[in-house]
Amino acid sequence: MSAQALLAPQGVWFEAPERWMSDAVHLVVIGAGGNGSEVVDCLASFHHALISLGHPKGLNVTIIDDAVVREPNLVRQRFWPCDLGQYKAVALANRYNLMLGLDWTGLPYRFPGPETEKAIARADLIITAVDLPSARRGLAYYGGYFKPSCMWLDLGNGHRHGQAVFGMTGPAERLAVDHGLMHLRCARHGQRHRPAVGQFEDDDVGIRHTEMGNGAVRRCSSCCR
The missing domain is CATH 3.40.50.720 (NAD(P)-binding Rossmann-like Domain)
Incomplete structure (x- = not known):
């Protein structure tokens, strides 16, 4: 994994x-x-x-x-x-x-x-x-x-x-x-988050485990506005 x-x-x-x-x-x-x-x-x-x-x-x-x-x-x-x-x-x-x-x-x-x-x-x-x-x-x-x-x-x-x-x-x-639950690192800003379930946007489903291999997400609603 x-x-x-x-x-x-x-x-x-x-x-x-x-x-x-x-x-x-x-x-x-x-x-x-x-x-x-x-x-x-x-x-x-x-x-x-x-x-x-x-x-x-x-x-x-x-x-x-x-x-x-x-x-x-x-x-x-x-x-x-x-x-x-x-x-x-x-x-x-x-x-x-x-x-x-x-x-x-x-x-x-x-x-x-x-x-x-x-x-x-x-x-x-x-x-x-x-x-x-x-x-x-x-x-x-x-x-x-x-x-x-x-x-x-x-x-x-x-x-x-x-x-x-x-x-x-x-x-x-x-x-x-x-x-x-994983701490997710925003690929755009490098910040780590432990977000509440209700904070994710639909685009955040793309947690790039296989593509990036480092627990990063494309974009997260915690710091990407």
């Missing part, structure tokens, strides 16, 4: 609320593509494990994605030929509802929008698994209601790298706590 990963000790702790031990934990997954569909599959396994270990209610998951399953999605995403033409979010929710007797929800809409407000307002944890930084900014600058304790896990990957960023949803409390 050619990108530079600079890890620093973090003095931040997140504790699960006590009610997670007795109530259903409400999760929202935004994006049901390569990462999102894998995450939903893992959440189904995790829910089953929680119930088997005695948790009274397990997980309640809402999946948000307005895309439909196409032929290329069958290669690298959690979909099968029988899913072709269906909304990804609905296909995943129906699958695990039938398999495990759940009541998960698939919302075939784009976030943000009025159809997703209720799910976001109920969420204990929001997982974003989207392609473009603009979609992440939609959550970073979301004007609707969040639970005060709602947390945010952002997932993403390129051809040879990936990242998982965990923090809070509220702008005042948000902390970019990373598990392997």
